[in-house]
Amino acid sequence: MARTREFDVDQATDRAMDLFWRRGYAETSLQDLLRELSIGSGSFYAAFGSKEQLYVRCLERYTSLQGSDLEQTLDGTTGIRPAIRKVLTSMIEADLAEPTRGCLVVSASTHCGEQPSAADRVTAAVRQVESFLAGALERAQVRGELSPDKDPRELARFLTTFIQGIRIVGQARTGREFAEDALSVAMRALD
Template identity: 55%
Template sequence: MARPREFETDVAVGAAMDLFWRQGFEATSIHDLTRELGIGKGSLYAAFTSKEELYARALELYCSRHAGGLIELLSADTDVRSAVRGVLGSMATTDLDDPERGCMLVNAATERPGDVATANRVRATMTLIESVLAGALERAQARGELAADKNPVEMARFLTTFVQGLRVMGGARVGAAFVADAVEVALRALD
């Protein structure tokens, strides 16, 4: 008879997310994971089958937590410029405060571009963010907050790309003034 699981799977995924986020997939060993999660190798494999599966679940958790906040803010019926400024400012502050950690989504895209599951998760999350941004920009255009000659989908693609570049630059420790200047230029694209 199998022993009952002595740990909460969701808690373990959260701890693994933090570890993968700090160290990356390749630098995180099974030993690191078992130590961080406080479980044995057998329990890890019984619950998650592989390091790759645990990473996939950790990345999914990251995407739901971090993209979820962004989506919630942009889905609100508020001034788009203020919402975008808030999103960009929040991301910049986070990255400047902890440049070594960066964005797990960017880290995943750059560390594991050849892994189909990772690439699919990154693409799905970016597509969702782009879609929510486009919807917010369409609402702004209908209210007269965005010029009629602006294409909301193109603007959403630009902003999605800009956000990821901003995350990379935060990790490059470019400083608050650099990031603030870049955000102001990006916001002018909405004029």
């Protein structure tokens, strides 16, 4: 008879995500994960399969939460400029408050080239951001908030790239003035 799992997989995933976020994939050993999750290796393998599979699960959870927030912000306002400014400002503020934390997707994109499933998850996350932004920009264009000569998909790709870049320079601790100057230029792309 199989043993009943004695831990909450979602809570364990959240704790593992926090550990990966703080230390990075390569610097987080299986022993670190077992200690952080307070489980044995048999329970770990039964629940998660492998370190890489757990990492991908953490990336999926992170992108789901971040994507939900992004989608809600973009759909929760009638004006595209205030919505995009809010999204970008919240990222800048998060990086100013905790510069070493950064973005888990950015960290994964720069450190997980060796893990194809993690790289695939990063690509999917970037495409998700692009899709949410493109949809919001298309709706804004229909409402007359965005010039008809603007291409919503191109703007979405620019903003997606800007988001990744602003997260990187946030970790570089370039400061508020640097980030706000960059934000001003990015916002002008919508004019």
